[in-house]
Amino acid sequence: MPTIRDVARRAQVSTATASRALRGLPSVTATTRARVEHAAAELDYVAPFNAASLASGRTNSVGIVVPYVARWFFGTVIAGAEAVLREAGLDLVVYGVADAPSRSRFFEQMPLRRRVDAVLVLCLPLTDREADALRRLRVPVVLVGAAVPGFSSVRIDDLSAAAEAVRLLVHLGHRRIGLIGEADPAPHGFTTPALRRFGYLRALAEAGIEPGPGWQVAGGFTAGGGEAAMARLLAGPGQPTAVFAMSDEMAFGALRALRRNGVAVPEEVSLVGFDDHELAAALDLTTVAQPVAAQGARAAELLLDELRHQRPPTEVVFPTTLVRRATTGPHRGA
Known part of the structure; x- marks a missing residue:
């Protein structure tokens, strides 16, 4: 099975450059990226889950912390985020915290430590202790449907x-x-x-x-x-x-x-x-x-921006629209 070193050797670049090129990072020229991608295709190379750690310690994955995985709103946000992250070559790791015990256990044990490059938190208003636990990961964190100082957020009014x-x-x-x-x-x-x-x-x-x-x-x-x-x-x-x-x-x-x-x-x-x-x-x-899916997509874009350029935290507030259909009408006595 070919390795990232084989790809680097075929493309005549360093292992670190090959890794960065295959992850789509901006520090690689278009010509070099094309050469690396061509070499990977020739060798039929498939990046393993943690291959990026060879060069930078990255995992090529994003953790999503969500209270209710099966509900429509949360599933739609995840789908919006997943489309953006997949295009960037990143995988999703979903952590469900459906009740108080599982939420407490998650933030105490922090199972995503060293397993993800960034974290997306859906609609959970974080306590100070939880926010501190996420900060100690030293990876970008973006919230959807909530706001905490020091973290980027996407929400509506x-x-x-x-x-x-x-x-x-x-x-x-x-x-x-x-x-x-x-x-x-x-x-x-x-x-x-x-x-x-x-x-x-x-x-x-x-x-x-x-x-x-x-x-x-x-x-x-x-x-x-x-x-x-x-x-x-x-x-x-x-x-x-x-x-x-x-x-x-x-x-x-x-x-x-x-x-x-x-x-x-x-x-x-x-x-x-x-x-x-x-x-x-x-x-x-x-x-x-x-715009439920769009909130997930925008949150993913903020994560990517922070990963690539170390941008400061950003707050995005999406507009809403009142859509009148057949379930509303004038009061009979009006």
Whole structure:
């Protein structure tokens, strides 16, 4: 089996230069890179997982720390990042931290030490201890959906986006507006639910609306949770004429509950979701669209930039768009 040394010998360059050329680093001229790539192709050379360490100690891999691997949002962010990193010749190593014990164990043992060149953290608001543990790795770290001083981050403005969704409902004449959100405190200390709730409350306050008892229910950011939450809103006092769900998946469940209870949408209850999930258009759901895959891709680009050029930390805030579809309409009494 040919080695990186064989490739270097065939291309008449040093082993370090051959390694840098095959990893796409900018310190190699185009002519030299082409010669190395040609030599590798002639020898049918395939770089092993840790081949880059021969020259620089690099592993050609990026670690992704994620709370829920199987959920749509996180999977879509990972897919966006993976496309960029794969193009750069880097592999992904995914670390799931689904609950408090696994999260604590991960940051105590730090299993990615010396196994990755950079780290992408999805939506976890880091404690000081966790942030320090990542800093000790001495590799680039980028956050998606959270912000910590000293690290690059990619996110949206959750508060403003949620407020815009609720303002639409107010504009349509609705005064009894329910919220399907998350339990307090949120799992993992997620900040997104609180920010979206503040946006909801801000829009109500601007319209002079005082939230009624039972207007805010937890849906756990799942379709099943959204269905149960909507059922509670329908059974409570002062049934809302409109509902803002903090995620499209909860909105999907809410639509199911409304249908099962014979409630017409939007004639009797208007509904707005959040995300623009791939099924949102099929269900004609009004929603706040955020560029989920693009956030993963941009985070990967920031990682590559820091790896190649040692750039200072950068904060990127993506815009959101309110997409009006068939689940919202004017209040009957408006």
